[in-house]
Amino acid sequence: MGFLSRFTTLLLLLSLLSAATIFTSTEAYDPLDPTGNITVKWDIMSWTPDGYMAVVTLYNFQQYRHIQAPGWSLGWTWRKREVIWDVVGGQTTEQGDCSKFKGNIPHCCKKKPTVVDLLPGTPYNKQVANCCKGGVLSSWAQDPSAAAASFQLSVGQAGTTNKTVRLPVNFTLQAPGPGYTCGPAKVVKPSRFTTADKRRVTQALMTWNVTCTYSQFLAQKTPTCCVSLSSFYNNTIVPCPTCSCGCKSNTTLSGSCVDPEKPHLASVVPNPGKNGLAVPPAVQCTHHMCPIRVHWHVKLNYKQYWRVKITITNFNYAMNYSQWNLVAQHPNFDNLTQIFSFNAKSLNPYASINDTMIMWGVKFYNDLLMQAGPTGNVQSELLFQKETESFTFEKGWAFPRRIYFNGDNCVMPPPDAYPWLPNASSRHIMSPLLLVTAVALSALAFLLQ
Numbered sequence: 001m002g003f004l005s006r007f008t009t010l011l012l013l014l015s016l017l018s019a020a021t022i023f024t025s026t027e028a029y030d031p032l033d034p035t036g037n038i039t040v041k042w043d044i045m046s047w048t049p050d051g052y053m054a055v056v057t058l059y060n061f062q063q064y065r066h067i068q069a070p071g072w073s074l075g076w077t078w079r080k081r082e083v084i085w086d087v088v089g090g091q092t093t094e095q096g097d098c099s100k101f102k103g104n105i106p107h108c109c110k111k112k113p114t115v116v117d118l119l120p121g122t123p124y125n126k127q128v129a130n131c132c133k134g135g136v137l138s139s140w141a142q143d144p145s146a147a148a149a150s151f152q153l154s155v156g157q158a159g160t161t162n163k164t165v166r167l168p169v170n171f172t173l174q175a176p177g178p179g180y181t182c183g184p185a186k187v188v189k190p191s192r193f194t195t196a197d198k199r200r201v202t203q204a205l206m207t208w209n210v211t212c213t214y215s216q217f218l219a220q221k222t223p224t225c226c227v228s229l230s231s232f233y234n235n236t237i238v239p240c241p242t243c244s245c246g247c248k249s250n251t252t253l254s255g256s257c258v259d260p261e262k263p264h265l266a267s268v269v270p271n272p273g274k275n276g277l278a279v280p281p282a283v284q285c286t287h288h289m290c291p292i293r294v295h296w297h298v299k300l301n302y303k304q305y306w307r308v309k310i311t312i313t314n315f316n317y318a319m320n321y322s323q324w325n326l327v328a329q330h331p332n333f334d335n336l337t338q339i340f341s342f343n344a345k346s347l348n349p350y351a352s353i354n355d356t357m358i359m360w361g362v363k364f365y366n367d368l369l370m371q372a373g374p375t376g377n378v379q380s381e382l383l384f385q386k387e388t389e390s391f392t393f394e395k396g397w398a399f400p401r402r403i404y405f406n407g408d409n410c411v412m413p414p415p416d417a418y419p420w421l422p423n424a425s426s427r428h429i430m431s432p433l434l435l436v437t438a439v440a441l442s443a444l445a446f447l448l449q
Ligand SMILES: *[C@@H]1O[C@H](CO)[C@@H](O)[C@H](O)[C@H]1NC(C)=O
Pocket: 035, 036, 037, 038, 039, 061, 211
């Protein structure tokens, strides 16, 4: 084999490896929620003299990604000269140029309208079922009954039969920031509706669906949380990796983050963090600069059980996290016996493996994670029954494999820094970095042979 082709092989190998290690959390496909998506369904309920009346419904089918205030906004592009006569249970953000109309003025004449939800407390005559929640949607695992939103559209200057109607294109979804990509509208089987007394079924005249998926990479987010670890068997506390979510800049100490001694000085000047992206300026100054830290403490060891304490701390002075959720992966979740003061539900992407849990706060007790400060934390304890075949305190087995907060992957300490058992000192676990280096070295040896 020539030097060049060997070199190409090496490059290919290295790029594959780095792609595998760096981009696992950034692509649209999420191994913990493989079918997670937001589906937008348009049901045409009636044809009108110049168009149609449709009910548009957003379903958040994502297991653990909810939509927080200020909520979703849905946009699209009309294919012809369609206008929106009226919206109930929502509104367009701009009316656009309706100067061609006399008498009856449309609600919106824009080629690319954007619809947002109405606020709670909207008058009843402006409401439809599932509307008016300020654009907030629960995740599917937390509360499927609060994971849908609807509004009703009267469209004019449009097709008036299922042959002449033109499906809108280029759907966009902000929820509330970027990160979602929507596919094309697809005509599907008309939706069926059961009346309240369950004695009659009606159906839409025509239905189309749009599927939108999330990617952390598109959202261009720096990490927003990190994980720290400790255990009863080793008094070292393994902190969040330094600069997990950004670096505390030395030159502009005041202004780039908030001194916990002077929280009232929370500044509004954004500062460039890691990768040149802005770190929220209201985050408390720490070595990790994350708005959220999740601490996993292995607390007690009983004969048949062991106990973990989880603490989520908010370092963000500008944010109360409502309906927060935490996803954790650990092999012993199969035998979780009890969880205190959090709700928990198994996420079961692959039927045979039951190692991932979503946890969230108890309503009116700790479902609101308060802004940074003395009350800015929530905590819970988990009791596991030991799975005799695999249970061990060695090799960091008792620590979580992954943690997500509100759907974003948290930065973990490297496995070789995990607290050791007192006399297991020489048993290192190979870190991904060491693994890459090892493979690179063997590839280099192959190259130079
Ligand atoms: C969207 O999510 C639903 C519910 O999980 C699933 O049935 C559907 O297949 C998903 N759609 C796509 C395109 O993945």
